Amino acid sequence: MTEESPDIDAPAALAGSAPPVDASADLPLLRIEGVGKKFGAFRAVDRLSLDIREGEFFALLGPSGCGKTTLLRMLAGFETPDEGRILLGGRDIAPMPPHQRPVNMMFQNYALFPHLSVRDNIAFGLRRAGMARAAIDIRVAEMVALVKLDGLEKRKPDQLSGGQKQRVALARALARRPQVLLLDEPLAALDKKLRESTQLELMALQRRLGMTFIIVTHDQEEAMTMANRIGVMDAGRLEQVATPRNLYEAPHSRWVAEFIGDVNLFDGEIASRDPHRLIVSTRDGGTIVVAEPRQPVGKTAVSIAIRPEKVKLSRRGPALDAIDSHAINRLEGVVTDVSYLGGLTVYQVKLDSGAMVRSSMANTVRIDIDAYSAGQRVVVWFTPDDCVVLEQ
Ligand SMILES: Nc1ncnc2c1ncn2[C@@H]1O[C@H](COP(=O)(O)OP(=O)(O)OP(=O)(O)O)[C@@H](O)[C@H]1O
Ligand SMILES: [Mg+2]
Numbered sequence: 001m002t003e004e005s006p007d008i009d010a011p012a013a014l015a016g017s018a019p020p021v022d023a024s025a026d027l028p029l030l031r032i033e034g035v036g037k038k039f040g041a042f043r044a045v046d047r048l049s050l051d052i053r054e055g056e057f058f059a060l061l062g063p064s065g066c067g068k069t070t071l072l073r074m075l076a077g078f079e080t081p082d083e084g085r086i087l088l089g090g091r092d093i094a095p096m097p098p099h100q101r102p103v104n105m106m107f108q109n110y111a112l113f114p115h116l117s118v119r120d121n122i123a124f125g126l127r128r129a130g131m132a133r134a135a136i137d138i139r140v141a142e143m144v145a146l147v148k149l150d151g152l153e154k155r156k157p158d159q160l161s162g163g164q165k166q167r168v169a170l171a172r173a174l175a176r177r178p179q180v181l182l183l184d185e186p187l188a189a190l191d192k193k194l195r196e197s198t199q200l201e202l203m204a205l206q207r208r209l210g211m212t213f214i215i216v217t218h219d220q221e222e223a224m225t226m227a228n229r230i231g232v233m234d235a236g237r238l239e240q241v242a243t244p245r246n247l248y249e250a251p252h253s254r255w256v257a258e259f260i261g262d263v264n265l266f267d268g269e270i271a272s273r274d275p276h277r278l279i280v281s282t283r284d285g286g287t288i289v290v291a292e293p294r295q296p297v298g299k300t301a302v303s304i305a306i307r308p309e310k311v312k313l314s315r316r317g318p319a320l321d322a323i324d325s326h327a328i329n330r331l332e333g334v335v336t337d338v339s340y341l342g343g344l345t346v347y348q349v350k351l352d353s354g355a356m357v358r359s360s361m362a363n364t365v366r367i368d369i370d371a372y373s374a375g376q377r378v379v380v381w382f383t384p385d386d387c388v389v390l391e392q
Pocket of ligand 2: 068069070108184
């Protein structure tokens, strides 16, 4: 049994009821307040603050090594913060050992008990919490069905595939229905189809049980599908916390814009300002008109971010008489590469300035009447509202 054994068995959480804490209505369920963790001189988590609401599905995204697992381990009680506080329902949980926290963690490396069968691994926490045998049987059967492990109940972990082990770990973490469930890349080893169906089932289960989920994933689409809010982490800090839509459509920084999804970036300087527009003079895209952002931009040096699906291609450009010609940014170039991806096609266009721009278009009909081919000259256009202005 490793230090990471799932011995996190507060009886209060077993019944799915809230623990006896003095939560007031406007407090978040979980408050992370300036929490930091160093390993030697290295800051794995850097004075990070975050509120999680009850019943929320929260996803943590970030590059490898940015501190996601360390943060979850501090929430679960397997790691002690060097500074800051973690409040659950308004109560500081620092003195609470892992098994007394109404928090369960599914570990990135599964941490299954090798000597126990699938069934006993799933039942482990329920037994320790003193659940009645008959109730355990029902709960385990429910979990086995949820993660589609029927028929494998008697196997030991070393007789399972990677994806099957991952599902046992998921079932084990869910079985006790903790108030807060921490999932460290729970679906990474599953094939795409099974991952998608498990995502939907997890979301349904989370809603049905009113549990609070914090999930770490490297799969942005997964985070966007499942989470109410996403926190993007880098080097131990939260770069931005937002809904999936806001994170994608209104990133706060160049780093977030590049980390989430695909983006075209033009660096430049603000040349002039209108009440509703900024005129930005860029090196690679000439003069680009952008809508005035809600947050005022102080600096003159800016980057303009445009998602590929907002970049339209045309043989002759948009019908300018139909729209205000100043409302369109229009560049010219040559298609250099076409990637057909099924639902959409991605075009690489080399602008006359030499810069590359990506445009993606949904394939809404089967016949490729609108397709562009490599070598073709095209007009590349997008509107001021399609642009996000970011400080450099
Ligand atoms: N016990 C430890 N001792 C020393 N350094 C550690 C320890 N645990 C983690 N680290 C370091 O802290 C940093 C954060 O690690 P962590 O496991 O939290 O990253 P992560 O975001 O979960 O990465 P991944 O996506 O690869 O799982 C890494 O640089 C890691 O090497
Ligand atoms: Mg990790």
